[in-house]
Amino acid sequence: MNKTFASIITIGDELLIGQVIDTNSSWIAQELNKIGVSVKHRVAVGDIWDDIWKALDEETAQTDIIIITGGLGPTADDITKPLLAEYFGGKMIVHQPTLDHVQHIFEHILKRPMIERNAKQAEVPDNCIVLKNEKGTAPGMLFKREGKIFVSLPGVPHEMKWIMTNHVLPLIPQLFNTGFIEHRTLLTAGIGESFLAELIQPFELALPAHIKLAYLPNFGMVRLRLSGWASDQLVLKNELNTLFSSLKEQVKEYLIIDEDLPIEVAVGNLLKARNETVSTAESCTGGYIAHMLSIHAGSSAFFTGSIISYANIIKEMMLDVSHETLTTVGAVSQEAVTKMAESVRKSMNTHYSIAVSGIMGPGGATNEKPVGLVWIAVASANKVVAKSFNFRFDRRRNIELTTTNALNMLRAIIVDNS
Numbered sequence: 001m002n003k004t005f006a007s008i009i010t011i012g013d014e015l016l017i018g019q020v021i022d023t024n025s026s027w028i029a030q031e032l033n034k035i036g037v038s039v040k041h042r043v044a045v046g047d048i049w050d051d052i053w054k055a056l057d058e059e060t061a062q063t064d065i066i067i068i069t070g071g072l073g074p075t076a077d078d079i080t081k082p083l084l085a086e087y088f089g090g091k092m093i094v095h096q097p098t099l100d101h102v103q104h105i106f107e108h109i110l111k112r113p114m115i116e117r118n119a120k121q122a123e124v125p126d127n128c129i130v131l132k133n134e135k136g137t138a139p140g141m142l143f144k145r146e147g148k149i150f151v152s153l154p155g156v157p158h159e160m161k162w163i164m165t166n167h168v169l170p171l172i173p174q175l176f177n178t179g180f181i182e183h184r185t186l187l188t189a190g191i192g193e194s195f196l197a198e199l200i201q202p203f204e205l206a207l208p209a210h211i212k213l214a215y216l217p218n219f220g221m222v223r224l225r226l227s228g229w230a231s232d233q234l235v236l237k238n239e240l241n242t243l244f245s246s247l248k249e250q251v252k253e254y255l256i257i258d259e260d261l262p263i264e265v266a267v268g269n270l271l272k273a274r275n276e277t278v279s280t281a282e283s284c285t286g287g288y289i290a291h292m293l294s295i296h297a298g299s300s301a302f303f304t305g306s307i308i309s310y311a312n313i314i315k316e317m318m319l320d321v322s323h324e325t326l327t328t329v330g331a332v333s334q335e336a337v338t339k340m341a342e343s344v345r346k347s348m349n350t351h352y353s354i355a356v357s358g359i360m361g362p363g364g365a366t367n368e369k370p371v372g373l374v375w376i377a378v379a380s381a382n383k384v385v386a387k388s389f390n391f392r393f394d395r396r397r398n399i400e401l402t403t404t405n406a407l408n409m410l411r412a413i414i415v416d417n418s
Helices: 024-034 049-060 080-087 096-110 116-122 157-168 193-199 201-205 233-250 263-274 288-294 312-319 323-328 334-348 395-417
Strands: 004-011 037-045 065-069 092-094 123-125 129-131 140-145 148-153 180-189 211-218 221-230 255-257 278-282 303-308 352-358 373-379 384-390
Touching (some): 004 024, 004 049, 049 065, 123 140, 193 201, 193 211, 255 263, 263 395, 312 323, 334 352
Parallel strands (some): 004 065
Antiparallel strands (some): 140 148, 352 373, 373 384
8 A cells, every 4th residue: 555645835926935924734734644645745836837837747746636725816916727727728617606606705795896806716727626615705626637636725724724624635535545644742851852862763773664753853842753654543553652652761851741732731731630820920031921821722720810020120019029139139030030930929829930031132131141041930839949041042032942941840840749
């Protein structure tokens, strides 16, 4: 049994100049992976006829499924439909059900006249299968050639997702014997990628050919992912589970969580399981830790609030950091963050708290306190742990690293209290 491969081609000048971030490819790849399809290439091209044509030729030669997004709008730069008509040897026609759908949207939903440009959304190549777009005016299109399928979708994410979910993903297993793809993921901290690779090298070298190990470093942590493909899902699951148990044992000193979850979700799950709460006192991160804790649904069960004490006067007035501390050792100090953590925990009556103060850059540094110096404190009812870090990146990355390390320190103190 051979693997089924897919290519994703995204079309639009806005993608190439960075004006729009391509989230479509990521979502499509994840959904294809769930049904056993391996994405071989992701290609971005501009609104240029020859470039799109060349991309189609190259990807057709290498993969079984080609998913195309973008270029289906009513403006002059949207050239995907006429190009596909020519590529597959068809001609443009008006698809009456789509025209009726577009008219309904304008007359009954938008309540404004439909102009000729809007009506052009109903024009499609005569040799495609039209995929109805319930969420917009541009339909999807499916072509078949020599055992391969080509799917053209709108670039608007919610429209693309609706067509993929309702028309494309259910069809693929009917046309291809895709097999099964499984992943097992864990998160480590406190060890660099190269040292981690050295530690588990014998394990990695012994992996069978159909199972791969990936290293995914980010913000001072390394995610390890085992991925396998097989025709028998149960056999693959059992094999991966055995290997994953062995991997966890080898990295147990650095293991944070054995699920594919961001650290803020892992921490939130720990707190919810214990019916416990946390608050934050943030200076240099400006509320970013609170944002990460509260961005996921259900966070009200464990996160109570935050004091953004960016200015020293707020540290004094609301967090009881003494004026003497601020004028002697300064706001970026163990003394300051310890008091911040203790005060916010007591004032918000939470089980735990996080406090941070640092110099994110590019300005504000001194010889004693360079850009990237951060103090983090985490408090419980009977313990405060404070630690300094020296990050060396730009302002945004320093904020993100501070947040990740603060959440990991919180995770550690929660586990210690259990």
